[in-house]
Amino acid sequence: MFTYWKRQEIQTRISAIISAIIALLGVALLPACSTIDSAAPVAFDRQARWALLPFVNTTDTPLAGQRAEAVALGLAQSMGLRDIQHYPQSMQDDSIFEAGTGRTQGQALSWAREQQARYALTGTVQEWRYKVGVDGEPAVGVTLQVLDLSDGRVIWSAVGARSGWSRESLAAVGQKLMKEMLTPGFKAP
Numbered sequence: 001m002f003t004y005w006k007r008q009e010i011q012t013r014i015s016a017i018i019s020a021i022i023a024l025l026g027v028a029l030l031p032a033c034s035t036i037d038s039a040a041p042v043a044f045d046r047q048a049r050w051a052l053l054p055f056v057n058t059t060d061t062p063l064a065g066q067r068a069e070a071v072a073l074g075l076a077q078s079m080g081l082r083d084i085q086h087y088p089q090s091m092q093d094d095s096i097f098e099a100g101t102g103r104t105q106g107q108a109l110s111w112a113r114e115q116q117a118r119y120a121l122t123g124t125v126q127e128w129r130y131k132v133g134v135d136g137e138p139a140v141g142v143t144l145q146v147l148d149l150s151d152g153r154v155i156w157s158a159v160g161a162r163s164g165w166s167r168e169s170l171a172a173v174g175q176k177l178m179k180e181m182l183t184p185g186f187k188a189p
Contacts, residue, residue: 034162034177041185042156044119044146050076050084051112051149053122054092054104064128066092068142071175072182076121079186085115113149120147127161128174135166138173144181156185 052073057065069086076084087108105122112120127141141161148155158181164173 034160034180036158036160036177036181038158038160038181038184039156042146044156044186046080046082048083048118049116050081051108051115051117051120052076052084052086053108053112053120053147054087055122056105056124057128058124058126059128061125061128064125067128067171068123068125068174068178071171071178072121072123072144075175075179075182076186079182081186084121085112085117087111109147109149109152117149119155120149121145122147128170130170131163137166138164138168138170140170140174140177142174142178142181144178144185146185158182158185 052069055065055068055072057063073084073086088111091104091107091111109120122145124143125141126143127139129139130136131139139162143159144157145154146156147153160177160181162173162177162180164170164176
């Protein structure tokens, strides 16, 4: 027969195990750390012609700008932008670290106007890497801008940063961040 003290010991252990499971579930369900600042939503004409311009890569990660461009293009199309043209491959800089700077940006802007695009989506990648350390967490920092090509004005912009968990991919963290950034700005008119 169990004594009173044995029952208490078993109940204490069960309570400790349940508490540990709840704590682990709580940590696992916490969202990744992110921050976003965005301009007010704009009612863009989704039927208008759009151009995707080069993203400036200010990181030490090779081709980070092109990776972000690919994600932004897919997200823009999933948000209803059907007529969006990607700038020609021939305009990409030779440098894998400095894509989207200077000469290329100017050429792409001229190309977009020649295509009679009304808006252009562009951006800057500030961070696109796995953090150094035991966990190797993915971290992404991006600025997005929409330009009105009639006068070159920035009519919408957002800046955001997000880090993920050690088992998340860098691409998934980048996609989540840019989706969170674009969704409020691209609300349906």
